Amino acid sequence: MQKIPLDKATEGMVLAKPIERENGVVLMGEGTELNEQLIERLQNLDIQKVTVKGRPFGGDDEKPVETLFAELEERFSNVSSDKLCTQIKNIIKKDIKQRREEAGI
């Protein structure tokens, strides 16, 4: 999943996140395959960025989620007895998990 400026979007890319107005009204659903007409419509709606599936612009391959969790534990190893820190760690864990699910990995 990558968030890219609309002017870099091309036909065939698939939305990984819905495009919403600020009030939450969905303009295009997740999973929509972009084509020229849709991209033009988004331009007219003044949408600046879209989140698409895959990694069209490359970058490092995503690490396995277990590795991310282990690294997270290591970063928190010095504060493992602090309740507030543990709560924050769990929120980050949840965020990592959610990102992976959204990316379809």
Place this chain on the structure above:
Amino acid sequence: MDLEKEKIRRKIKSIKSLPTLPEVAQKISKMVEDDKTSATELGRIISTDPAISGRVLRLVNSSFYGFPGRISSISNAIILLGFDVVKSLIISVSVFEMMEKGILGLWEHSLGCAIAARFIAKKVKGCDPEEISVAGLLHDIGKVVVSIQLAEDYQEIKKTIEEKKISFSLAEKEVLDLTHEDIGGWLAESWNLPVGLREPISCHHHPQLAQQAKLSTAIVHLANFLIRAMGHGSGGDPWVPELNRKAWERLGLSMQDLEEIITDLGDELESMETEELI
């Protein structure tokens, strides 16, 4: 014992010759204090240094600020952001190069902290998100001085962190009997930074010591914790810093707020990574 003291004193003296700001940044500091200065005038002076104005424009057009349209000129940036913020930005981009030469990953850590501070500030009443994000950007400026001006001690600090498994701050204390908070504080004073930037720099690990900018300091304290917790960039050691309970309480955030901040921050870091690739 006395020999030790003498050594430390000499060291402090050598740090006292702190890095100076580029000429254009000094000129601007003076102009900002003059009420009669116009945005156009200030823009013109900044534009005389293409390297600095280029970096300022890059920063205001990145996801760090997230304006919907492109900001094409420095004068426009001044009108949108205000004199003080542009002044702090010029200082930030002036130290950018120093940061890159210093500790690997410190610039990413600092930029991430600035973004985190902005998201936290948006949830906290009675604070200025613009100034606070610049405070986040500059909070570790003392580490830049340590790594560049005290290069030998910096190597010793790195060794101490690895061998004893202690934080950067504790290792600094052991090697220098000083920390990057002390040094950053001196630097902020010598650059005449406002107290809203000075205290988050000099107290970001000890927010209880802030006298005037208590709220800003508490925000940068939490922002620093969060960005380390998310593993973005490097602050010189691999662990999260201590989280001060009083500072956390001062912000009055709920766990729900924190979840939203972490989601927003994660989104922003992801899109920043992509920007680098495109």
